[in-house]
Amino acid sequence: MDTLSKLRILSGAARYDAMCASSGSRRNGASSGTANANASSGGICHGWSDDGRCISLLKILLSNDCSYDCAYCVKCRSSQVERVSFIPVEVVSLTLDFYRRNYIEGLFLSSAVLGSPYSAFISVNDDSRLPAQPTPPLLREHRLLSPPSEPRQLVLPGLSPMPA
Amino acid sequence: MNSYLYDGTAEGLLSAISFILDTDAHPEEAVLAVREDTLFEEGAMVPTDAERASEFFLRLRHDAPEAARTLFTFLLAEKKGMEGSLVCYLMLSLQSGADVNAFLTDPSVKDIVATAKKTSRELHRMKGLLRFEKLRDGAYLARMEPESNILQPLAYYFSRRLKAEDWFIYDAGRRTAARWHQRELRFGAIEEFTNPPHSEDEMKVQALWKVFFSSIAIADRKDSRLQKSNMPMKYWKYLVEKPGE
Numbered sequence: 001m002d003t004l005s006k007l008r009i010l011s012g013a014a015r016y017d018a019m020c021a022s023s024g025s026r027r028n029g030a031s032s033g034t035a036n037a038n039a040s041s042g043g044i045c046h047g048w049s050d051d052g053r054c055i056s057l058l059k060i061l062l063s064n065d066c067s068y069d070c071a072y073c074v075k076c077r078s079s080q081v082e083r084v085s086f087i088p089v090e091v092v093s094l095t096l097d098f099y100r101r102n103y104i105e106g107l108f109l110s111s112a113v114l115g116s117p118y119s120a121f122i123s124v125n126d127d128s129r130l131p132a133q134p135t136p137p138l139l140r141e142h143r144l145l146s147p148p149s150e151p152r153q154l155v156l157p158g159l160s161p162m163p164a
Numbered sequence: 165m166n167s168y169l170y171d172g173t174a175e176g177l178l179s180a181i182s183f184i185l186d187t188d189a190h191p192e193e194a195v196l197a198v199r200e201d202t203l204f205e206e207g208a209m210v211p212t213d214a215e216r217a218s219e220f221f222l223r224l225r226h227d228a229p230e231a232a233r234t235l236f237t238f239l240l241a242e243k244k245g246m247e248g249s250l251v252c253y254l255m256l257s258l259q260s261g262a263d264v265n266a267f268l269t270d271p272s273v274k275d276i277v278a279t280a281k282k283t284s285r286e287l288h289r290m291k292g293l294l295r296f297e298k299l300r301d302g303a304y305l306a307r308m309e310p311e312s313n314i315l316q317p318l319a320y321y322f323s324r325r326l327k328a329e330d331w332f333i334y335d336a337g338r339r340t341a342a343r344w345h346q347r348e349l350r351f352g353a354i355e356e357f358t359n360p361p362h363s364e365d366e367m368k369v370q371a372l373w374k375v376f377f378s379s380i381a382i383a384d385r386k387d388s389r390l391q392k393s394n395m396p397m398k399y400w401k402y403l404v405e406k407p408g409e
């Protein structure tokens with residue numbers, strides 16, 4: 001599936017998350033930073049969606065492919081929805097392409113539990129197969145606990161294979 | 165009551181105000197206007213003196229830093245016809261020091277502070293609403309038509325935020341531009357502007373953004389009044405997600 005169709009599904013799935021608890025962070029850019037020089041501390045809104053809420057972060061799910069079955073959730077295992085997952089490089093390019101055009105302040109990444117809570121935790125920065133890109137601005141892991149002792153998983157089981 | 169004229173530039177304005185405050189016995193009654201070269205114009209032309217203007221500004225910054233910031237923002241608004249208020253405001257600032265902006269019951273303070281506030285609100289809004297497009301040569305271009313002349317502070321802001329890119333910001337109303345190239349910021353006027361060609365992937369990225377923008381909104385809670393009050397329609401012209409609306 002192409003990035004555009006994934007984005008439609010995985011941003012739609014994140015739309016009920018609180019929107020504006022986002023941009024008030026202070027972050028000074030490294031002088032060599034390619035994209036993310038400086039996130040403003042004042043709280044910058046980059047637009048207002050049709051329901052009037054402020055948009056300042058690219059708010060998406062990494063995946064809606066969940067192995068849990070929480071009764072209240074539309075993404076739960078027994079629900080009949082289309083399952084999609086971004087590959088890390090897609091998230092990185094989307095974030096940087098949007099940041100450089102001043103559409104967003106940064107990324108707010110959530111995810112369903114893809115595999116186990118441990119395997120679902122990835123660090124986009126650590127993935128050695130990603131192109132040499134700087135740290136995306138404001139990468140936040142949301143809902144996913146960082147694994148206490150297990151080695152970090154670089155490959156997510158169930159994810160579409162990385163392009164060569 | 166004495167009348168004075170100046171040449172319409174910011175330096176001319178500050179020269180004249182400094183002159184009035186130094187020499188006029190009743191600066192609060194002085195009338196100051198831009199010289200238009202009409203037949204019935206009254207008033208003494210105060211020559212523009214760049215050195216005097218900058219000395220005055222430095223003194224203000226030292227004695228009343230808050231007022232100096234307000235003055236800078238006020239000047240960006242390029243409002244004519246408020247010179248009288250500005251003379252009173254600056255006189256008060258130099259007399260009372262830092263906290264002049266608290267005297268909102270004084271009509272001149274109220275006028276100057278309100279205009280400066282409006283300008284800084286526009287500046288803050290543009291920090292979020294400015295949209296860059298990637299050009300074929302890899303540089304980025306943002307176009308805008310703000311009410312006040314915010315190009316300079318806006319460009320300084322983006323020189324920190326988009327440090328490693330090459331970019332232009334073009335004020336289409338004033339035909340002025342800022343360019344960040346090899347970590348150096350320059351300003352200039354543009355005689356004739358033709359839209360340069362986009363990079364290959366520009367339309368693809370814009371399409372992605374539009375998809376995000378429409379699918380992040382909750383359809384049942386559509387509220388275009390709230391949307392427009394946060395994002396006035398005069399800014400929509402250059403927004404990727406709201407083009408031409």
Ligand code: SF4
Nearest residue numbers: 066068070073076112
């Ligand atoms: S873990 Fe999260 S995404 Fe998965 S079913 Fe439960 S609530 Fe939904």
